[in-house]
Amino acid sequence: MAEWIDVTVTPIRLFGDPVLRTPAAPVTTFDAELRKLVTDLMDTMHAQGGAGLAAPQLGVSLRVFTYNCDGFEGHLVNPSFDVVGDEEQIGPEGCLSIPGLSWDCKRHLHVVAKGWNQYGEPVTVEGSHLLARCIQHETDHLDGVLFVDRLDAETRKRAMAEIRAAEWFTGTAPVIKENPHPLFGSR
Numbered sequence: 370m371a372e373w374i375d376v377t378v379t380p381i382r383l384f385g386d387p388v389l390r391t392p393a394a395p396v397t398t399f400d401a402e403l404r405k406l407v408t409d410l411m412d413t414m415h416a417q418g419g420a421g422l423a424a425p426q427l428g429v430s431l432r433v434f435t436y437n438c439d440g441f442e443g444h445l446v447n448p449s450f451d452v453v454g455d456e457e458q459i460g461p462e463g464c465l466s467i468p469g470l471s472w473d474c475k476r477h478l479h480v481v482a483k484g485w486n487q488y489g490e491p492v493t494v495e496g497s498h499l500l501a502r503c504i505q506h507e508t509d510h511l512d513g514v515l516f517v518d519r520l521d522a523e524t525r526k527r528a529m530a531e532i533r534a535a536e537w538f539t540g541t542a543p544v545i546k547e548n549p550h551p552l553f554g555s556r
Contacts, residue, residue, distance in 0.1 A: 377409045378416040379427045384467045384515070384532055385540065388425050392513045393432045396446050399489035403433070407444050407487045410435040419465045421503040423510035426466050434507035439500040445492060448484035448511070450504055452477045453495075462502060462516050468537060472528050474519050476502045 382388055396403060406429060414422035420438040424431045435444040456478035463471035480501045482494045496504050506516055517528050532538055 377405075378413045379409050381413065381417065381422075381426050381465050381468075382428050383537060384464075384517075385538065386428075386466075388428050388430060389466055389510070389515060390513045391425070391430055393423075393425050393430045393511045395432050396485075399446070399485070399487065403431075403446070404487045406431070406433060407435065407446075410444065411437075414465075417465050420499065421507040422465060423507045425510055425513075432511045434511065436494075436500070436503045436507065438503050439496070439498065441494070441496070441500055443492070443494065444487065445482060445484035445494065445504075445507075446487060446489075448482050448504070448508055450480045450482040450508060453479035453481055458498065458502065460502070462506065464506070464516055466515070467517070467532060468535075470528070470531055470535065472517070472520055472524050474502075474516050475521075476505050476519075480504050482508070 406424060409427060410422050410424065410433065413427065414435050414437060421434055421436040423434040432447045433444065434448065436442065457475055458478045459473050459475045461471045462474040478501060479497045482496065482504045484492055486492050494500070494504065509516065509519070517525055517532070520528055533540070
């Protein structure tokens with residue numbers, strides 16, 4: 370008999386939703402609801418094929434993100450990062466909240482992130498290349514910053530035109546009458 374696995378895939382908030390532009394609140398309680406949020410983030414990230422996913426992308430305004438890239442998988446609660454060295458990288462970057470689109474974005478090549486796991490234990494993650502890009506991208510989400518904000522002026526202008534032309538773009542935030550997640554943050 371197959372074992373039942375509880376998977377919760379939550380709708381991802383799209384570009385234009387105000388929660389994506391609102392700095393997220395620090396997590397103060399490391400409890401079962403936080404562990405459920407981390408599970409929902411992981412399940413949704415895997416289902417959508419993402420390298421990372423931040424809580425605001427699920428409409429939860431808390432400082433939590435998950436990652437799965439360069440052979441590393443995990444999550445960080447209340448993360449911060451330090452840049453290691455002066456090297457930068459320029460490469461394609463996309464976002465689950467801006468589906469189907471990507472542009473070259475400049476990021477630091479090496480970072481060291483610090484935060485906590487879902488149980489309140491300290492965690493340090495050292496990343497280069499894709500993992501460093503992911504850590505910076507997801508931390509930006511927690512600060513209300515989208516990667517299109519980091520593009521050079523010409524690329525950003527082109528990106529905004531492509532976003533406005535995307536089939537999924539409505540020009541306004543989606544109306545969500547009921548939020549399925551217990552940790553829904555205020556907007």
